Amino acid sequence: MPGPILEPLRLSFQVMALATLLLFVFGLILGVLLARVKFPGHLAIETIILLPLVLPPSVVGYYLLVALGRGSPLKEWAGLDILFTWWAAALASALVGLPLMVLSTRAAVANINPALENAARTLGSSEPGVFFRVTLPLARRGVLAGLVLGAARALGEFGATLMVAGSIPGRTQTLPLAIYDAVQNRDYILANQMVLIMTGIAFVGLWWARRQEEVRKPGPRQQTQEEIE
Amino acid sequence: MSLGGIPNLLVDIEVQRNGFNLRVALDVQSEVMVLFGPSGSGKSTTLQAIAGLITPRKGTIVFNGETLFQRGRAVPLVNAPARKRRIGYVFQDYALFPHLTALRNIAFPLWKRPGAGSRARELLEQMGLSGLGNSYPHELSGGQQQRVAIARALAAEPQVLLLDEPFSALDLETRRRVRGEVRKVLHETHIPVVLVTHDREEVLALGDRVAVIDQGHIVAHGAPLALLGHPPRERVARLTGMKNIIRLQVLGADPAEGILHCGRGEFLLEVPLSDVHAGQEVMVGFRADDVLLATTKPVGLSARNAIPGKVVSVQSIGTVYEVIMDCSGIYLMSHITRRAVEELGVKPQVGLWAVVKTASCFILHE
Numbered sequence: 001m002p003g004p005i006l007e008p009l010r011l012s013f014q015v016m017a018l019a020t021l022l023l024f025v026f027g028l029i030l031g032v033l034l035a036r037v038k039f040p041g042h043l044a045i046e047t048i049i050l051l052p053l054v055l056p057p058s059v060v061g062y063y064l065l066v067a068l069g070r071g072s073p074l075k076e077w078a079g080l081d082i083l084f085t086w087w088a089a090a091l092a093s094a095l096v097g098l099p100l101m102v103l104s105t106r107a108a109v110a111n112i113n114p115a116l117e118n119a120a121r122t123l124g125s126s127e128p129g130v131f132f133r134v135t136l137p138l139a140r141r142g143v144l145a146g147l148v149l150g151a152a153r154a155l156g157e158f159g160a161t162l163m164v165a166g167s168i169p170g171r172t173q174t175l176p177l178a179i180y181d182a183v184q185n186r187d188y189i190l191a192n193q194m195v196l197i198m199t200g201i202a203f204v205g206l207w208w209a210r211r212q213e214e215v216r217k218p219g220p221r222q223q224t225q226e227e228i229e
Numbered sequence: 230m231s232l233g234g235i236p237n238l239l240v241d242i243e244v245q246r247n248g249f250n251l252r253v254a255l256d257v258q259s260e261v262m263v264l265f266g267p268s269g270s271g272k273s274t275t276l277q278a279i280a281g282l283i284t285p286r287k288g289t290i291v292f293n294g295e296t297l298f299q300r301g302r303a304v305p306l307v308n309a310p311a312r313k314r315r316i317g318y319v320f321q322d323y324a325l326f327p328h329l330t331a332l333r334n335i336a337f338p339l340w341k342r343p344g345a346g347s348r349a350r351e352l353l354e355q356m357g358l359s360g361l362g363n364s365y366p367h368e369l370s371g372g373q374q375q376r377v378a379i380a381r382a383l384a385a386e387p388q389v390l391l392l393d394e395p396f397s398a399l400d401l402e403t404r405r406r407v408r409g410e411v412r413k414v415l416h417e418t419h420i421p422v423v424l425v426t427h428d429r430e431e432v433l434a435l436g437d438r439v440a441v442i443d444q445g446h447i448v449a450h451g452a453p454l455a456l457l458g459h460p461p462r463e464r465v466a467r468l469t470g471m472k473n474i475i476r477l478q479v480l481g482a483d484p485a486e487g488i489l490h491c492g493r494g495e496f497l498l499e500v501p502l503s504d505v506h507a508g509q510e511v512m513v514g515f516r517a518d519d520v521l522l523a524t525t526k527p528v529g530l531s532a533r534n535a536i537p538g539k540v541v542s543v544q545s546i547g548t549v550y551e552v553i554m555d556c557s558g559i560y561l562m563s564h565i566t567r568r569a570v571e572e573l574g575v576k577p578q579v580g581l582w583a584v585v586k587t588a589s590c591f592i593l594h595e
Contacts, residue, residue: 118282119324121311123338123385133340137328 008178018090019154031105053099061163092160097150108142145212152205238421242288251445257421263436271445272425281311317387323378325366332362338385352380392424463593472517472562495557500590512593519589520563523582534585
């Protein structure tokens with residue numbers, strides 16, 4: 001694979017890896033909280049988390065720019081100076097993928113029969129024990145599906161990333177940005193190749209996530225050989 | 230502070246839930262205490278409160294002198310979390326973990342303890358489930374799931390065992406078959422057991438004692454046979470499935486014979502002597518199972534009450550038929566078998582005699 005593709009591709013995966021990690025941690029926490037804790041104003045919080053689904057990525061990017069830019073508490077007090085680095089690209093991607101992860105996780109957790117968690121409690125399980133031995137394994141498919149969807153969305157992020165990380169080749173220029181660049185330079189051969197790669201990755205991710213949903217629905221799940229052992 | 234080493238669970242709680250008030254006091258030794266009542270009477274809520282899954286408004290829960298829960302004016306709040314109470318709970322739908330095999334379900338409370346695997350296997354065999362350890366809950370029959378649920382609860386070595394309608398998820402046949410096995414297991418545990426049901430048969434088959442609960446209050450308690458056979462009050466009689474409850478007037482007493490003559494219009498009934506006086510209105514109850522039907526007025530029969538009447542309806546209810554008779558304007562209910570329905574030619578408008586032993590009737594206090 002030629003260098004003009006390899007470098008953005010590598011950077012894309014690097015950004016996606018960090019974005020996925022952020023998605024997993026924050027998406028899981030938010031999804032479980034929204035499914036289980038009914039606090040006043042939960043609808044407002046939920047709506048705010050879902051906003052990136054409908055807002056133009058440039059708006060999300062603008063908010064991030066303000067939050068991370070000069071004079072912001074994050075920069076001045078926490079010393080978080082990541083604008084125009086791949087870290088900012090990862091943060092922007094995670095934010096845009098978050099709604100998908102939260103929605104899926106919340107639905108999976110809300111679907112669990114609370115009697116199962118109560119059963120674990122009467123059997124001596126602590127609250128973290130209940131979460132890691134009952135809730136999470138039972139919500140596994142929904143969590144994974146949400147994570148893959150969110151990660152795929154993060155991989156394809158363009159607008160917000162451009163706002164906070166720019167399009168610096170070799171530093172912040174991910175595949176979607178490189179495609180835009182190639183088209184600007186009328187390098188259609190390069191653009192075609194990168195477009196096909198993007199489409200392939202997105203297809204596999206979506207297909208896999210959909211498959212998780214399919215398996216989840218008809219009740220009893222399939223068991224793997226390892227589990228039978 | 231165990232009293233002579235006899236396990237003892239004391240419950241005295243008030244729970245407020247969705248505008249519903251529950252006030253329950255129980256004293257359970259190492260025996261099977263059955264909480265009997267209609268659905269919505271507060272049976273499951275009581276179990277959940279004992280297990281620590283919901284918090285009562287006030288009251289105490291004490292096991293062997295150890296306070297598990299205490300809340301009220303002028304006492305410090307004690308509320309041990311469910312996981313620390315060591316109270317086993319068998320849920321109505323068993324709540325087996327669908328992602329774990331039968332064996333892993335049973336081993337769940339033994340997590341990270343040495344010998345967990347062999348202990349779980351031991352329980353599996355004890356419950357007659359050998360060979361099913363690698364099956365997932367959805368691959369097991371209802372009866373097998375129930376046994377896994379009981380084994381799982383026992384694996385945690387509970388001090389008290391609670392069972393919420395343990396047979397309701399099973400079909401009638403399985404229910405009767407497994408009842409004996411469950412009874413044996415429960416009695417072998419030698420711990421206080423509280424079992425919730427709305428089935429009379431289960432009370433009689435499993436209970437050492439029974440408490441009848443209605444609209445959040447315990448309305449009667451005692452030995453199953455005595456209480457269900459001779460419920461003290463009309464409300465308890467209705468709750469325990471007494472189908473014939475009629476209002477009659479006391480016509481006269483015959484102390485020498487030990488009987489009372491009661492009646493209304495042409496309807497006459499002899500009931501055992503009771504502390505009532507002539508002219509008084511009383512409620513008399515007897516079970517539909519205790520009413521015999523005959524095509525002619527029986528002769529040479531010890532039963533003293535033979536009442537002529539007309540069949541109103543015949544209806545199958547599970548294993549027996551329920552016949553409703555109109556006897557001089559008073560409706561009587563009788564349970565007879567399918568064979569009896571055929572042989573007697575029981576159908577609406579047919580004239581029959583309803584026969585009731587005097588000893589089967591008793592006066593209910595309102």
